[in-house]
Amino acid sequence: LRTSEAVMHERCSDSESASDSDDDGEGVVWARSGVEAEDYIRRRRIWKHVIKGVGQMFSSADSFRYTIWKYALANRFDYYFVRNCRQRIAVKCTAEGCKFYICVRGHVKMDGMLVKDFVSEHVHTVG
Numbered sequence: 216l217r218t219s220e221a222v223m224h225e226r227c228s229d230s231e232s233a234s235d236s237d238d239d240g241e242g243v244v245w246a247r248s249g250v251e252a253e254d255y256i257r258r259r260r261i262w263k264h265v266i267k268g269v270g271q272m273f274s275s276a277d278s279f280r281y282t283i284w285k286y287a288l289a290n291r292f293d294y295y296f297v298r299n300c301r302q303r304i305a306v307k308c309t310a311e312g313c314k315f316y317i318c319v320r321g322h323v324k325m326d327g328m329l330v331k332d333f334v335s336e337h338v339h340t341v342g
Contacts, residue, residue, distance in 0.1 A: 263290055265282055272329055294307060312338050
């Protein structure tokens with residue numbers, strides 16, 4: 216006969232080893248979404264640094280919007296558009312008192328959007 220303590224120890228050991236393998240995401244598929252964990256983790260590493268800073272060019276306003284979405288997803292913060300039109304897009308973090316800010320601008324004589332202002336600091340823990 217096995218004691219309940221021995222069974223509990225076995226369960227804890229099993230769950231610890233399962234969570235250790237989940238960290239690297241190798242071969243894991245999340246059931247609800249069907250997304251492969253390894254693929255998500257790889258993309259997240261790339262997306263964390265997709266915004267470089269002032270002077271970076273984006274092909275269009277839509278391209279920038281998609282990029283800021285990936286950047287926020289990878290760095291785990293929420294944002295909102297202070298201004299959102301074809302000529303100028305300004306984005307801030309939703310956390311109260313957070314300094315994160317990015318502003319991109321377009322021009323009639325130039326294709327694409329250029330990062331004019333970028334403050335990457337957060338006053339809270341991200342990503």
